[in-house]
Amino acid sequence: MSDNSKTVLLVDDDAGLRDILQATLEMEDYTVIAAQDGEEAKQKFDENAGSIMVVISDIRMPKADGIAVLEHVKNKDNFTPVILMTGIAEIIQTKKAVDLGCDDFIAKPFKPSELLAALDIVLNPANKGAGEDDEMGRDPEFCKVWLEDFVTGSSLQTDLYVRLSPKKYLKVARTGTTLDRPRVEAYKQRGLNYLYIPKEDFAKYVGLNLKVTTAIAKAGGGISKAQKMQLLKHSTEVILEQTNVNGVSQELAEVAHTLVGSTLSMMTEDDDLYSLLDMLNTHSDALYAHSIAVSVYSALIAQKMAWTSLPTKSKLVMAGLFHDIGKKEIPRQLLEKNRVSLTEDEIKTLETHVVRGKNILLQMPKMPSDVVLAVSQHHEYCNGQGYPARLTVHKIHPLAKVLSLANIFSNLVVKGPQHKAPMEPKEAIQEILDYQLEEVDRHALAGLMKAFGVEIPKEFEKYGQGKLGLTGT
Incomplete structure (x- = not known):
């Protein structure tokens, strides 16, 4: 990316993470305006009205959280994309953010490439869904699974998602990681008892090798x-x-x-x-x-x-x-x-x-x-x-x-x-x-x-x- 007009408002109260993300973005020729909390973010958004191309914000912050930042941005300029960074404690707020018009989410911890992919998606909608590192599962064909089924102490054999809306799923656990009891209890305390797995992954997890069909019936009498x-x-x-x-x-x-x-x-x-x-x-x-x-x-x-x-x-x-x-x-x-x-x-x-x-x-x-x-x-x-x-x-x-x-x-x-x-x-x-x-x-x-x-x-x-x-x- 070489367009210096791409200005990002980056909001996170964790100074160390904020500095790393700022350096990552600047290496990709983004101009970064940094804020350490929601109140400062709202002020800087207003001061730079019209020049900020996208807002990247943590959810949990002092003074004003990411939801408040999202609401402020959308009230001022509904066309400015907002990406929220979420942790396991913010899933309920994430659901609220969907209703307020959040454009994308990225689950912590994440790799720099995942953040850049999310940015590319919101700034270039034609690329939506093209990147392998996109954290949002946009295929609605997911299987619902009981959360307790994954508290085994063993490494996960599949990625796990939270359903935000009928066509939005946020990845919250990756293949090879574990879902421990404290994390499960944190979900359950927030009213989340179920997670989601893509159908094909669910089949592999169960032990089936499905021949996944397309939405269009196959020639010769396939099933629609x-x-x-x-x-x-x-x-x-x-x-x-x-x-x-x-x-x-x-x-x-x-x-x-x-x-x-x-x-x-x-x-x-x-x-x-x-x-x-x-x-x-x-x-x-x-x-x-x-x-x-x-x-x-x-x-x-x-x-x-x-x-x-x-x-x-x-x-x-x-x-x-x-x-x-x-x-x-x-x-x-x-x-x-x-x-x-x-x-x-x-x-x-x-x-x-x-x-x-x-x-x-x-x-x-x-x-x-x-x-x-x-x-x-x-x-x-x-x-x-x-x-x-x-x-x-x-x-x-x-x-x-x-x-x-x-x-x-x-x-x-x-x-x-x-x-x-x-x-x-x-x-x-x-x-x-x-x-x-x-x-x-x-x-x-x-x-x-x-x-x-x-x-x-x-x-x-x-x-x-x-x-x-x-x-x-």
């Missing part, structure tokens, strides 16, 4: 963005309408719904996975509603069992979504019959849906093996009386144990061919205790009972903290 968004909208409606969470805390219900919604959103980016979802959606309304419900209840159970691995929980949700995919090959009229009225041959045909589903998923190389295994075992029971393999309890995959219980529970509480008048959740749990206790895993059942506020019988209280043998969940 509009079709995918329609399915997502329908899915969201089903989640909210078909899953009975009476008795579950609002926070827990939101965590489960968010996990299912983000996993669904991620999968619609891939044509193959989308096609599987769409098969469920179009084959039978009841089948689709049941599949969504099983995903939500699986997420609830995992959450109350203290599973903390997002990849594990997302795979469980995927298994819930696809556990009955084999039923797409079963005649619809057979699916809609009550089980007590089925003939022996019809029962055998219906039970083939497990193997059919496994074979369908095996045709997809990207499908995680844990998901395939859980789907293939979701009708195996802990007493060894399930199907198709009559596995004993120690041979059933941990995900399948949760999935099996969620499936049984969903059949009782969601309206469908087997239950025209569904039960209330606590009534359904009592039904399982009375008639199916030997079939289900008691660790998982304890998690379900805790989710719905049901007292755990003393004879298996020890299962309340169980993790089904999963390491690192």
